[in-house]
Amino acid sequence: MRGLSSSKKMIPIVEGLFEWPSESPRLIASRCPLCGSVQFPKSSVCNNPDCTHDATPEEIKLSEEGILYSYDIHMYDLREPFSYHKAPYAIGAIELPEGIIILARLTRYEGLKIGMRMRLKIDRLYEDDENVYLTYFFEPVEDGGEEK
Amino acid sequence: MTESAVVSATITGWKSAGEPEPAAEILAQLAVKTLRSAGLRPADIDAIISTTSAMPFDHPSFLSTPAQHLAHRVAGKIGTHGIVSMNVSGACASAAAAFAIADSMIKAGRFKKVLVLGYDNSPRGFYYSFASYLDTDTMIGYPLKVVGAVNPTYWAMWARRRAYETGKSIEDIKELMATIKATLSQYGALNPYARYRKVFTVQDVLASPVVDDPLHLYMISAVSRGGGAVLITDMETARGLTDKPVKIAASTAGSPMYGEPSPRLTYFTTAGGKNAKPPFAEWRKPIEDAYRMAGITAEDIDIMEVHDTSAFHVINWIDQAMGWEREETDKLIRSGETRRNGKLPINLSGGTSSFGEAVYAQALMMIYELLLQLRGQAGERQAKKDLKTGMLTAYGAYGSYGTIILEKAW
Numbered sequence: 105m106r107g108l109s110s111s112k113k114m115i116p117i118v119e120g121l122f123e124w125p126s127e128s129p130r131l132i133a134s135r136c137p138l139c140g141s142v143q144f145p146k147s148s149v150c151n152n153p154d155c156t157h158d159a160t161p162e163e164i165k166l167s168e169e170g171i172l173y174s175y176d177i178h179m180y181d182l183r184e185p186f187s188y189h190k191a192p193y194a195i196g197a198i199e200l201p202e203g204i205i206i207l208a209r210l211t212r213y214e215g216l217k218i219g220m221r222m223r224l225k226i227d228r229l230y231e232d233d234e235n236v237y238l239t240y241f242f243e244p245v246e247d248g249g250e251e252k
Numbered sequence: 253m254t255e256s257a258v259v260s261a262t263i264t265g266w267k268s269a270g271e272p273e274p275a276a277e278i279l280a281q282l283a284v285k286t287l288r289s290a291g292l293r294p295a296d297i298d299a300i301i302s303t304t305s306a307m308p309f310d311h312p313s314f315l316s317t318p319a320q321h322l323a324h325r326v327a328g329k330i331g332t333h334g335i336v337s338m339n340v341s342g343a344c345a346s347a348a349a350a351f352a353i354a355d356s357m358i359k360a361g362r363f364k365k366v367l368v369l370g371y372d373n374s375p376r377g378f379y380y381s382f383a384s385y386l387d388t389d390t391m392i393g394y395p396l397k398v399v400g401a402v403n404p405t406y407w408a409m410w411a412r413r414r415a416y417e418t419g420k421s422i423e424d425i426k427e428l429m430a431t432i433k434a435t436l437s438q439y440g441a442l443n444p445y446a447r448y449r450k451v452f453t454v455q456d457v458l459a460s461p462v463v464d465d466p467l468h469l470y471m472i473s474a475v476s477r478g479g480g481a482v483l484i485t486d487m488e489t490a491r492g493l494t495d496k497p498v499k500i501a502a503s504t505a506g507s508p509m510y511g512e513p514s515p516r517l518t519y520f521t522t523a524g525g526k527n528a529k530p531p532f533a534e535w536r537k538p539i540e541d542a543y544r545m546a547g548i549t550a551e552d553i554d555i556m557e558v559h560d561t562s563a564f565h566v567i568n569w570i571d572q573a574m575g576w577e578r579e580e581t582d583k584l585i586r587s588g589e590t591r592r593n594g595k596l597p598i599n600l601s602g603g604t605s606s607f608g609e610a611v612y613a614q615a616l617m618m619i620y621e622l623l624l625q626l627r628g629q630a631g632e633r634q635a636k637k638d639l640k641t642g643m644l645t646a647y648g649a650y651g652s653y654g655t656i657i658l659e660k661a662w
Contacts, residue, residue, distance in 0.1 A: 117397065117398055118390055118397060120390065121398065141527075143391075143521065144520055145390045151510060152510060153510050173409075173513075173524070174409040174412045174413035174416070174515070175409060175412065176401075176405040176406075176408035176409050176412070176464045176465065177408075178400060178402070178405060178463075178464050178465075179465065182396075182400060182402070183377065186397060189400030195399050195400060195401050195409075197409055197515045199525065200524060201525070203525040203526060203527035203528075204521050204522070204523060204527070205513055205521065205522045206520055206521050207399050207515060207519075207520050207521075208399055209400060218413065239398055239399065
């Protein structure tokens with residue numbers, strides 16, 4: 105991905121949430137071929153109670169833009185083993201065109217407003233001696249929204 | 253269907269979490285005390301339904317821990333002739349779920365006397381919900397690892413969204429939440445079982461550090477340890493054991509609802525756009541089920557004990573239970589009508605706000621308070637109105653819910 109480089113190995117914090125390695129990574133989800141129900145992270149079982157569940161959901165990539173449904177500004181550091189989440193940081197609920205709301209770290213915690221357009225950005229979460237760990241963020245589109 | 257009733261109940265005082273103590277021993281003492289207050293012996297009961305516990309365990313090879321088998325441990329301690337024993341889990345709504353199962357057993361006519369037990373002793377500090385290293389399902393628990401979402405993250409997002417939808421400022425909902433905490437602290441101060449007895453002002457609450465904006469520290473409940481026991485029987489048996497039987501008009505449980513838009517604890521994803529139901533539909537469902545089961549409407553509720561791991565929960569429970577325009581909820585709280593002399597007293601126990609949360613036992617302390625209130629035994633906390641019907645609502649992580657409606661039956 106442009107603007108993201110390191111001599112260390114870059115790996116996702118959790119496998120299977122977004123495409124990696126990729127020039128323009130997107131979030132990986134699933135859609136039921138029968139009823140269209142979308143799930144993130146992807147699932148091998150449909151989650152719509154009214155669907156017959158007679159087919160296996162297929163992998164899809166989610167839209168890169170959504171709307172900020174709500175957010176939290178988290179003000180204290182987490183303890184081990186999650187202490188790499190350094191406060192303050194914001195977590196947002198992003199409403200995507202696929203008809204789901206997903207949680208995401210936001211790239212900043214100031215100037216946020218419910219209803220603003222947000223765009224996906226894969227970025228560094230933390231690093232240790234060997235690896236750079238990546239996660240998915242969303243950032244306000246008004247802020248530029250482009251990779252560096 | 254057989255009518256069921258609560259005969260007796262006991263709880264421990266709620267204390268700080270993370271102090272080692274013999275869990276099953278404490279529960280066994282409560283069990284005996286609860287049975288003896290009804291004139292019964294362990295040999296008289298048909299079943300024990302207990303919650304499990306969130307207690308951590310030290311070694312990864314223990315796939316099955318003593319904390320998950322409190323019913324059997326207590327049965328062994330108090331002595332039985334080999335009765336039915338089961339252990340139930342539903343996060344913070346565990347005890348409400350255990351109660352609903354026991355109630356169903358009585359209502360079905362198969363059992364006459366069932367003891368419901370619950371105990372918890374949570375790890376200290378902010379609660380982390382995360383999967384076992386052997387459970388790699390990333391749908392659950394992983395928002396903590398991947399996006400740093402803790403439990404108050406979700407509560408903060410709900411509070412902020414409600415402010416947005418009602419056209420109010422963040423300061424407005426902060427002040428409303430601080431009002432709730434200040435009110436509850438006055439009742440906690442009067443409850444000998446509550447862990448926190450300090451009275452807070454609105455200013456005190458707003459001066460406490462912001463932890464998950466808009467939530468300040470004193471708007472969030474601590475974790476505690478404590479336990480409780482409740483004896484329920486069929487109504488005919490109850491009338492023989494107490495002159496103040498409390499009818500179980502309804503007991504329901506709920507779970508994740510397809511189409512719920514509000515971010516749900518421990519999950520990444522809820523429904524959006526045209527797929528979304530109205531927010532908190534899955535909170536309302538078990539309440540509506542309970543109203544139907546009891547044959548009543550919201551207007552019949554005289555008093556509530558609502559599960560308040562944050563001050564926002566109180567607001568949301570009133571929104572969902574009463575089915576009002578949300579402005580009416582705000583007015584009810586600000587006008588003091590949720591106090592003991594108000595028209596809808598809420599959490600006269602002091603709430604989880606004053607107890608802290610002994611997660612898997614929490615609904616038992618709420619049942620205990622409703623029992624005291626309906627029987628007119630709550631002393632300085634007693635509601636100053638005629639009480640006939642009380643409702644309890646419980647909410648927990650993973651999308652677990654429970655509602656209990658109790659009615660005077662004498």
